[in-house]
Amino acid sequence: GENVEQHPSTLSVQEGDSAVIKCTYSDSASNYFPWYKQELGKRPQLIIDIRSNVGEKKDQRIAVTLNKTAKHFSLHITETQPEDSAVYFCAAKGGYQKVTFGIGTKLQVIP
Amino acid sequence: KAGVTQTPRYLIKTRGQQVTLSCSPISGHRSVSWYQQTPGQGLQFLFEYFSETQRNKGNFPGRFSGRQFSNSRSEMNVSTLELGDSALYLCASMKPSTGGQAHEQFFGPGTRLTVL
Numbered sequence: 109g110e111n112v113e114q115h116p117s118t119l120s121v122q123e124g125d126s127a128v129i130k131c132t133y134s135d136s137a138s139n140y141f142p143w144y145k146q147e148l149g150k151r152p153q154l155i156i157d158i159r160s161n162v163g164e165k166k167d168q169r170i171a172v173t174l175n176k177t178a179k180h181f182s183l184h185i186t187e188t189q190p191e192d193s194a195v196y197f198c199a200a201k202g203g204y205q206k207v208t209f210g211i212g213t214k215l216q217v218i219p
Numbered sequence: 220k221a222g223v224t225q226t227p228r229y230l231i232k233t234r235g236q237q238v239t240l241s242c243s244p245i246s247g248h249r250s251v252s253w254y255q256q257t258p259g260q261g262l263q264f265l266f267e268y269f270s271e272t273q274r275n276k277g278n279f280p281g282r283f284s285g286r287q288f289s290n291s292r293s294e295m296n297v298s299t300l301e302l303g304d305s306a307l308y309l310c311a312s313m314k315p316s317t318g319g320q321a322h323e324q325f326f327g328p329g330t331r332l333t334v335l
Contacts, residue, residue, distance in 0.1 A: 206277070209264070
C-alpha cells in the first residue's frame with residue numbers, strides 16, 4: 109500500500125520567515141496530493157492541493173511543488189504569520205484508493 | 220451547504236464496552252472515510268465506504284467495523300474497547316471522482332472517545 113513520509117515533525121520559524129515541509133510517497137499511481145492544516149482543537153481543513161499533471165501550484169503565501177520522478181512534494185509558506193501556527197498534514201491519493209496521510213508537522217511561528 | 224457532522228462529540232466508555240459513532244456527510248457526497256487521530260500518530264486510516272460498500276480498509280483489528288446507509292450516513296463500531304482506543308475519531312466525506320480525478324475530503328469535527 110501507499111506510504112507517505114513527512115518531515116520535519118516540528119518546525120519553528122520567526123515571523124516573516126519561510127517554512128518548508130517535505131513529503132515523499134511510495135505509490136507511483138498516486139495522482140492527487142492535498143495539504144491540510146489543523147489548528148488546535150479544530151478539524152483538518154484543506155489549504156492547497158496539487159494533481160500529478162502539475163508541477164507547482166501557488167495560492168498567495170502558500171505554494172506546493174511536486175516531483176513525480178522522485179516522488180516528492182513540498183509545502184512552502186512564505187512570510188509566515190502567527191496564525192500559520194498549526195499542524196500540517198500532507199497526503200497522497202491514487203484513483204479510487206484510500207487517502208494516506210503523513211505523520212504531520214507542527215509549525216510554530218514565533219512573533 | 221451544511222458541513223460534515225459527527226455525533227456524539229464526546230464519549231466516555233470503560234474497557235470491554237462497545238461504542239457506535241455516527242457521521243453525516245455533506246449532501247451529495249457518497250464517500251465517507253474514517254480516521255483515528257492520536258498524538259504522535261497522525262491520521263490513521265480506518266476504512267472508506269462508498270455507496271454502502273466498504274471500498275478500502277486500513278490496518279486495524281476486526282474490533283473496528285463500519286457501515287454506510289443508503290442516505291450515505293455512516294457509522295463505525297468499536298467492540299471490546301481497550302485503553303489504547305482512546306482517540307479522536309474523524310470522518311471525512313468526498314464527492315465522487317470525476318474523470319478519474321479525486322476531490323478534497325471535508326472533515327467532521329470528530330468524536331473524542333475516552334476509554335477508562
